[in-house]
Amino acid sequence: xxxxxxxxxxxxxxxxxxxxxxxxxxxxxxxxxxxxxxxxxxxxxxxxxxxxxxxxxxxxxxxxxxxxxxxxxxxxxxxxxxxxxxxxxxxxxxxxxxxxxxxxxxxxxxxxxxxxxxxxxxxxxxxxxxxxxxxxxxxxxxxxxxxxxxxxxxxxxxxxxxxxxxxxxxxxxxxxxxxxxxxxxxxxxxxxxxxxxxxxxxxxxxxxxxxxxxxxxxxxxxxxxxxxxxxxxxxxxxxxxxxxxxxxxxxxxxxxxxxxxxxxxxxxxxxxxxxxxxxxxxxxxxxxxxxxxxxxxxxxxxxxxxxxxxxxxxxxxxxxxxxxxxxxxxxxxxxxxxxxxxxxxxxxxxxxxxxxxxxxxxxxxxxxxxxxxxxxxxxxxxxxxxx
Numbered sequence: 001x002x003x004x005x006x007x008x009x010x011x012x013x014x015x016x017x018x019x020x021x022x023x024x025x026x027x028x029x030x031x032x033x034x035x036x037x038x039x040x041x042x043x044x045x046x047x048x049x050x051x052x053x054x055x056x057x058x059x060x061x062x063x064x065x066x067x068x069x070x071x072x073x074x075x076x077x078x079x080x081x082x083x084x085x086x087x088x089x090x091x092x093x094x095x096x097x098x099x100x101x102x103x104x105x106x107x108x109x110x111x112x113x114x115x116x117x118x119x120x121x122x123x124x125x126x127x128x129x130x131x132x133x134x135x136x137x138x139x140x141x142x143x144x145x146x147x148x149x150x151x152x153x154x155x156x157x158x159x160x161x162x163x164x165x166x167x168x169x170x171x172x173x174x175x176x177x178x179x180x181x182x183x184x185x186x187x188x189x190x191x192x193x194x195x196x197x198x199x200x201x202x203x204x205x206x207x208x209x210x211x212x213x214x215x216x217x218x219x220x221x222x223x224x225x226x227x228x229x230x231x232x233x234x235x236x237x238x239x240x241x242x243x244x245x246x247x248x249x250x251x252x253x254x255x256x257x258x259x260x261x262x263x264x265x266x267x268x269x270x271x272x273x274x275x276x277x278x279x280x281x282x283x284x285x286x287x288x289x290x291x292x293x294x295x296x297x298x299x300x301x302x303x304x305x306x307x308x309x310x311x312x313x314x315x316x317x318x319x320x321x322x323x324x325x326x327x328x329x330x331x332x333x334x335x336x337x338x339x340x341x342x343x344x345x346x347x348x349x350x351x352x353x354x355x356x357x358x359x360x361x362x363x364x365x366x367x368x369x370x371x372x373x374x375x376x377x378x379x380x381x382x383x384x385x386x387x
Contacts, residue, residue: 059187061168063150077138078147079127085316089323089357098141099126111313116360135159178321205326209333213249216337223250224275229286233262240321248332276301278308282317287375306380310372338381
């Protein structure tokens with residue numbers, strides 16, 4: 001049986017080309033999967049066990065660097081935080097991940113990755129949150145390739161190349177970047193069909209959310225993504241958070257405050273913006289109740305109306321780009337328009353997605369955990385996500 005299946009919301013008993021789900025406002029054809037999802041997770045322990053032939057192949061990264069491989073890739077080290085979960089979602093296994101960012105371990109503990117793949121917590125750490133690679137550690141792991149950011153300076157890239165390592169460079173920030181990652185991983189892992197299916201699913205869900213936003217344009221809220229409440233950092237221009245806020249029809253009140261996912265602003269600025277919806281990120285431990293209890297935020301419309309929500313975290317945190325990003329879009333649409341007639345059945349989507357991506361049967365209790373049901377239960381409209 002193939003080690004990986006696919007990455008779109010499907011049940012394990014359905015073929016990729018057979019499944020079409022109705023998604024409330026718009027019907028989404030989520031198929032294009034040629035194999036039935038496995039019920040077990042077959043590990044990829046070595047390059048000889050990966051898919052594909054032994055013929056040389058090339059991968060072109062986001063900086064138009066062409067990297068040639070003589071054999072299938074079985075050992076991947078990455079300084080990029082979401083890469084391990086995306087590879088796990090390709091292989092239904094974490095075996096190819098031989099070195100990871102320390103933040104990937106932290107998010108795995110807080111989310112579902114460590115529940116589905118507990119052995120992941122033993123993966124060697126090769127970089128910290130600053131993305132600086134431990135070249136000596138990476139060399140000791142004998143990776144076939146290292147995946148690194150290309151938009152954060154040559155200081156974190158040159159040492160890898162100088163050590164003779166093959167390096168794939170990615171850049172961060174947009175939906176287009178995420179789609180490029182998916183295509184690159186499809187080439188690297190010999191999962192081109194699966195990559196196409198992921199992109200098709202995202203395209204369908206994007207159309208669904210765009211339709212929801214259009215139908216509810218009169219209710220479009222002023223929204224803000226709170227990256228860090230203690231440091232009052234928000235996501236502003238050219239960020240993935242701005243993308244999903246805008247996709248769902250919201251107005252990102254932090255637009256114009258700067259460029260980046262974690263732009264420092266003052267409390268006074270946030271009070272002036274007065275967002276109607278606040279989304280708390282998973283890079284901060286704050287909960288909606290923490291915000292409600294903080295007198296600094298008492299005058300915010302979002303606080304008065306109990307519309308503060310913790311973003312879900314599954315195989316990876318949903319707020320930054322990842323293989324589960326289209327689930328985030330649907331979640332955002334639901335919290336933006338709680339009084340509408342939306343019936344996106346997100347719980348079923350989560351269940352099907354985890355079966356397809358990770359060959360994992362997620363329980364209702366685990367879905368509650370993914371959705372931060374307990375923490376978000378104090379906020380308006382969140383009963384819509386209960387089983």
